Structure formats: C-alpha cells, structure tokens
Amino acid sequence: MFRKLRVPLCWMSVVFALMAGTLQVEAATYTVKSGDTLYSIAKRHGTTDKKLMAANGISDPRKLRIGQRLKLSSRGSSGPTASRTSSVGRGKRVIIDAGHGGRDKGAMWGGVRESDLNMRVANKLEYLLKRNGYSTTMTRRSDVFISLSRRAAIANQYRNAIFVSIHFNATRETWVRGAETFYAGSRGRSLAATIQQELVKDLKLRNRGVRMARFTVLMQTKCPAVLVECGFISNSSERRRCATSSYQSTAAQAIADGIMRYRWH
Ligand SMILES: [Zn+2]
DSSP states (O other): OHHHHHHHHHHHHHHHHHHHHHHHHHHOEEEOOTTOOHHHHHHHTTSOHHHHHHHHTOSOTTOOOTTOEEESOOTTOSSSOTTOOOSTTTTOEEEEEEOOBTTBOOOEETTEEHHHHHHHHHHHHHHHHHHTTOEEEESOSSSOOOOHHHHHHHHTTOSSEEEEEEEEEOOSOTTOOOEEEEESSHHHHHHHHHHHHHHHHHHTOOEEEEEEOOOHHHHSOOSOEEEEEEEETTSHHHHHHHTSHHHHHHHHHHHHHHHHHSOOO
C-alpha cells in the first residue's frame, strides 16, 4: 500500500516541479540586483530599456529598486500589449504628452500623484503605438518640468502628426468621477470622440463627454490635438482603480484604439 502510494506521489512532485519551471519561463521576470541598470538588464535579456519601461510602467529608469521584479516581456501577461501588432500607423506620428512633471505634480490625492500616472500611461501608450507602426515623440520621458508652450512647440516640429496629452482629473467635489476628453479645433474633436468612446467602453467609466477647451497645449498646437482625462483621483474608489497597472494598461490600450480608429487627414 505504501509502496503503491509512494510512486505516484514521487511522480506528482516531479510533475509539479516541471510545471513550476514552465510557469517561471512563461512569466519571464527578473529580480533587480545590486549594480543593475535598466540598460544592462535589457541587454542581457535581448530587449531594450524602452520596452522594459513600457512593460513595467517605469517612468524614471534611475529609480530601480534592488529586489524589484521586472516583467521581461509582455508575452502571456494580461497587459495591454498582448498580441496586437499592425502597420496601420506607418507614416503617422503621435506626440504623446504626459501632463505635468517635475515641480508641477498635477493633482495629488491620497498619496497618488497625477504626474506619475500620466507618465505610466504615456509609456504604455508609446509601446502600443510603436507595435502598430506609428512614430512617436514623447514630450517628456522622466519626472521633469516642461512648459505648456514647449510641449506645443515640440509637436509643431512635425508634419502628419497628432497630439495626445494624458492627464488624470481631480475636483473638491469628491463624488465626481468618469472620463472626459478635451479638444480645441474641429480636427481634434473627432479624435477626442474616438478616444473618449474607447475609454468609457474599456474602463466602464462614467461618460463626461468630449468638450471644447481653450487649454494652452491645445490652442498652441497646430496638428489635431486632444487632452484626455483618464479618471478622477479625487474620488476614492476611482483613485484606487487609477493607481493600478492594469487600469493604466487598459487606459493606454483604449487611447491607442481611439487613435487607430481616427480618420487621419
Ligand atoms: Zn492634469
């Protein structure tokens, strides 16, 4: 009886060990060690520091922690990147503007800093757009202050481009929640509409609609330009969602889908 039991148990443990091994390979993670840089980790694993930043929502590559677990690829993850690649964006450029940064933190509620969330969504959005053939320009890549006029000037260097500014919302009326997208000109309006539809659908957010606003970044930008408010961090339940990587990934995917649906002219 014992002998009979021992054999299958032994085999079971081998099977479990194999399964565990397989799972580790699938998850493809790396734990940061002393002396590592994002660049060195990327090089050793046949990827780039930019891809690692996008896959892990890292906005500042200098802020690696020893012991931090990094996703080495998006394969098998529930992230935004999964399997969609195309060349739909070839010849088109998206200026991705992570709102605020540096001394301008944007909204701050419950320990959540808007400028950080904006950067994370921007990094994820860049990754998704590149996978679909778009050229991208980031107005900032780290936690630095950049004036609104400078952001518009960066966009105005390019032809056949659109400008997408990423923000999270806040108000003293803490019950207010939902997504809204702003535009200043008529070409921005249709871009705002497709992005807003995708955001509301994918994140199941209250639809606050698309609105005209004479924001500096929209007024000074010559190409179609929108400013996306991805949710209210002044609302406690929405803030909890906004702070998660999965929410940020879904927001980035929704914005990317909205851009892909936009009729470029
Ligand atoms: Zn903002």
